[in-house]
Amino acid sequence: MEITDKNILHHIQKAKNGKQKAFSFLLDHFWNEVYGFQLKRVRNEYEAEDITIETFSKAFDKIETFDENYTFGTWLIAISKNIQIDKSRKKNATLYQHTSYTSEEQIKKIPDVAPTPEDELIREQNLAELLRFIKQLKPHYQEVINLRYFQEMSYNEISERLEEPLNNVKVRLLRARKLLSEIITQNH
Numbered sequence: 001m002e003i004t005d006k007n008i009l010h011h012i013q014k015a016k017n018g019k020q021k022a023f024s025f026l027l028d029h030f031w032n033e034v035y036g037f038q039l040k041r042v043r044n045e046y047e048a049e050d051i052t053i054e055t056f057s058k059a060f061d062k063i064e065t066f067d068e069n070y071t072f073g074t075w076l077i078a079i080s081k082n083i084q085i086d087k088s089r090k091k092n093a094t095l096y097q098h099t100s101y102t103s104e105e106q107i108k109k110i111p112d113v114a115p116t117p118e119d120e121l122i123r124e125q126n127l128a129e130l131l132r133f134i135k136q137l138k139p140h141y142q143e144v145i146n147l148r149y150f151q152e153m154s155y156n157e158i159s160e161r162l163e164e165p166l167n168n169v170k171v172r173l174l175r176a177r178k179l180l181s182e183i184i185t186q187n188h
Contacts, residue, residue, distance in 0.1 A: 003029060008026075008029065008072055009068060011025045011026055011029075012026065012063070012066060012068065012072060013068075015060070015063050016063055016064050016066075023060055023171065024167065024168075024171050026056075026060075026072070027056055027167060027170060027171055027174075028167045030056075030072070030073055030076055031052065031056075031167065031170070033073055033076070033077070034052045034055050034056070034076050034077065034080050035048055035049065035052045037077055037080060037081075038051045038052055038055075038080055038084060041081075041084055042084060047087075049155065051080060051083050051084050051087065052080065053170065053173070053174060053177075054083050055076060055079050055080040055083055056076075056170075056174060057174050057177065057178060058079055058083070059075070059076055059079050060174070061178070130184075133180060133183045133184055133187065134146075134180060136183050137176060137179055137180060137183070140172065141172065141175065141176035141179060141180075142176075143162070144158060144162075144169065144172050144173045144176050145173070145176050145177075145180065147161060147162075148173055155169055155170060155173075158173075
């Protein structure tokens with residue numbers, strides 16, 4: 001079946017009404033375009049994948065603002081480009097902060113930044129709190145969060161483990177992250 005602009009517009013309208021299948025269709029149809037665009041820009045598969053996921057997350061959150069007089073793919077690329085620029089700026093700012101011209105005497109005065117026992121306790125408490133929030137998700141969302149972020153599996157590995165299509169895994173992870181974000185926001 002050939003996918004026409006009219007067909008895409010129909011799915012956009014359904015997505016604006018919250019239809020899950022429409023979101024899946026849009027993700028499937030535009031994933032390679034956005035991912036390919038980012039891969040050329042950042043030349044790193046994982047970074048391109050993360051930016052692409054963030055792009056769809058942001059686009060799906062704001063889909064009601066999409067003006068149907070424009071091309072959806074172009075809108076996604078613009079969002080993707082802005083996310084990548086923001087990430088690059090943050091990365092460059094961090095690099096700039098950590099680069100300085102200091103004397104040997106100043107270097108000796110730099111305090112030890114190794115985590116103190118108190119720092120470790122705070123980190124463990126934050127992790128415990130995060131795990132409590134994750135447990136509030138439905139089991140299938142907990143599973144993809146665990147596989148991706150705690151077992152550090154790639155999307156392909158998760159797809160194979162769950163015996164599900166890659167795009168289903170991406171959509172589920174996208175939803176899981178959004179729901180987890182909402183739970184954290186409600187509790188803070």
